[in-house]
Amino acid sequence: MTESTKRRRRWTNVDQAQLASLGGGTQEEMPRVHLTRHRAVALAIFVLSAIAFLYFVLPKLAGLRQTWDRIGHGAPGWLVVAAVFETLSFGGYVALFRTVFVRGGRSRIDWPSSYEITMAGLAATRLFASAGAGGVALTVWALRRSGMARRMVAAQMVAFMTLLYAVYMAALVLFGVGLRTGVLPGGGSFAITVVPAIFGGVVIVAALLLTRLPNYVERRIHAVSRRTSRGAKLRAWALTVPGLVGSGVRGALEIVRSRDPLALGAVAWWGFDIATLWASFHAFGSAPPFAVIVMAYFVGMFGNLLPLPGGIGGVDGGMIGAFLAFGVAGPLAVVAVLVYRGFAFWLPTIPGAIAYFQLRRRVASWSEGASQYPDLESPEAAPA
Numbered sequence: 206m207t208e209s210t211k212r213r214r215r216w217t218n219v220d221q222a223q224l225a226s227l228g229g230g231t232q233e234e235m236p237r238v239h240l241t242r243h244r245a246v247a248l249a250i251f252v253l254s255a256i257a258f259l260y261f262v263l264p265k266l267a268g269l270r271q272t273w274d275r276i277g278h279g280a281p282g283w284l285v286v287a288a289v290f291e292t293l294s295f296g297g298y299v300a301l302f303r304t305v306f307v308r309g310g311r312s313r314i315d316w317p318s319s320y321e322i323t324m325a326g327l328a329a330t331r332l333f334a335s336a337g338a339g340g341v342a343l344t345v346w347a348l349r350r351s352g353m354a355r356r357m358v359a360a361q362m363v364a365f366m367t368l369l370y371a372v373y374m375a376a377l378v379l380f381g382v383g384l385r386t387g388v389l390p391g392g393g394s395f396a397i398t399v400v401p402a403i404f405g406g407v408v409i410v411a412a413l414l415l416t417r418l419p420n421y422v423e424r425r426i427h428a429v430s431r432r433t434s435r436g437a438k439l440r441a442w443a444l445t446v447p448g449l450v451g452s453g454v455r456g457a458l459e460i461v462r463s464r465d466p467l468a469l470g471a472v473a474w475w476g477f478d479i480a481t482l483w484a485s486f487h488a489f490g491s492a493p494p495f496a497v498i499v500m501a502y503f504v505g506m507f508g509n510l511l512p513l514p515g516g517i518g519g520v521d522g523g524m525i526g527a528f529l530a531f532g533v534a535g536p537l538a539v540v541a542v543l544v545y546r547g548f549a550f551w552l553p554t555i556p557g558a559i560a561y562f563q564l565r566r567r568v569a570s571w572s573e574g575a576s577q578y579p580d581l582e583s584p585e586a587a588p589a
Contacts, residue, residue, distance in 0.1 A: 283488035284544075290480040291548045297473025299323050304460060304467035305365040306348060313351045313571055321564040322347045328557020341366075343561075350568045363453020364460065367412065368471045371457065373503060376475070377405030380500045391497035397530045401504055415451035416458070478502075478549060482524075485545040490537045493528070501527035505542075521546055 299316075302323050307314050314322070325347075326340035341362065348358045381402030383389035460468050479502050486492035504527040508519030521542055528538035 280488045283484050287481045287484035287488065287545070287548055288552065290477045290484055291552050294474055294477035294481065295324070295327070295553060297470040297477060298327070299470070300467040301365065301368060301470030301474060304465045304470065305361050305368065306353070308460075308465075312353075314348075318347075318351070318564075318567060321560040321567060324553060324557040324560035325564050326557075327553045328561060347564060347568065350571060352571075359449065360452050360456050363449055364456035367450075367454050367457035368460065368468065369474065371409070371412075372471050372475050373506070374405035374408045376499060376503055377401045378409070380496050380503075381405070384496055384500060389494070389496035391494040391500075391531060393497070393500065393531050397504065397527060398500065401500070412450065412454045416454045417451075481548050482541065482545040485548070486537065486541040488544065489540050490534075492541075493531065493533050497528070497531045497533070501531060501533075 299319050302319050303316070306312075307319070322344055326344045328340075329343050330340035345358055345362060348362075349355065380389060381398040381400075384391050384393045385395065385398040385402075479499055482502055483492050483495065483498050486498070492498065501524055505520050505522075505524030508521070508523040510519075524542045525535075525538050528542070529535055
């Protein structure tokens with residue numbers, strides 16, 4: 206057995222109890238959105254009201270109407286560039302998916318399947334709340350139906366999220382410190398630069414510390430999870446989360462050490478999305494310093510934590526507020542952010558909905574035979 210294979214088995218060696226925290230469990234049916242008529246109407250009213258306020262009411266407030274009227278005169282070339290950047294961002298997401306979930310060996314998941322899984326997941330994330338939980342559930346389901354072992358799904362799902370959000374946290378630290386110290390142009394107050402940088406640094410340190418989680422703690426997860434009392438379940442949960450995250454972070458580090466170029470998909474996902482915002486500024490005027498765009502973008506993205514479909518209102522307001530804190534002109538910031546959000550929110554929605562139904566047909570055509578990764582189910586891969 207090669208050293209690479211040993212490392213791969215080691216970081217995919219996650220207790221089955223940990224999978225439950227990802228929503229996998231033994232569920233084999235495709236995640237569906239169960240909406241009553243009342244809930245569907247309420248969701249539609251909220252989305253339409255939020256869009257109406259953001260795109261029609263807000264621009265007519267004092268000092269904004271004149272700038273909004275310029276949207277019909279925005280530079281078409283820059284808008285095309287913005288659309289291209291957003292498309293490339295989705296491409297980066299697919300590439301990252303491939304490097305994490307399809308790394309050597311046999312797999313039913315080819316490039317078309319990767320596209321369908323990621324785009325369907327993105328559409329679910331855009332349209333529903335819970336910080337992307339719907340997209341994660343759909344991805345886990347598709348991976349399981351492809352024949353991937355539960356343990357592998359658990360570890361690699363966390364590794365995928367680790368790689369994706371490592372870029373987010375690193376950017377908060379680098380750009381926050383750079384702006385505050387003057388190394389990067391744009392300035393900014395302590396609250397809008399150093400505070401986010403501290404948050405990013407704490408998350409990074411905590412994730413790295415979890416990789417040092419002793420093996421006996423992981424064994425304890427298995428022992429405690431077998432008990433049935435409520436207190437035992439709570440203790441099992443408290444042990445499961447650190448163990449799962451630690452295992453996923455170790456897997457992410459293994460991928461980085463492999464120097465797989467597709468791992469740069471994490472950078473492409475964020476980088477091209479930010480470039481879309483940058484192009485949106487240029488379509489209606491001059492853009493602020495790029496470091497300011499990056500920092501305001503990531504600060505605004507905290508709005509995704511709010512229980513709002515696709516972060517509508519939360520992300521938009523967060524980004525606009527961040528740009529105002531950096532001294533960007535309000536009218537230009539509002540128009541640029543809303544145009545960017547039009548690309549980021551709506552561009553993947555229709556292709557993602559189509560991919561959802563394509564994925565259903567593709568999975569139905571897959572055989573429900575033995576796992577494509579039997580080695581991960583073998584006793585050799587059992588928890589140490």
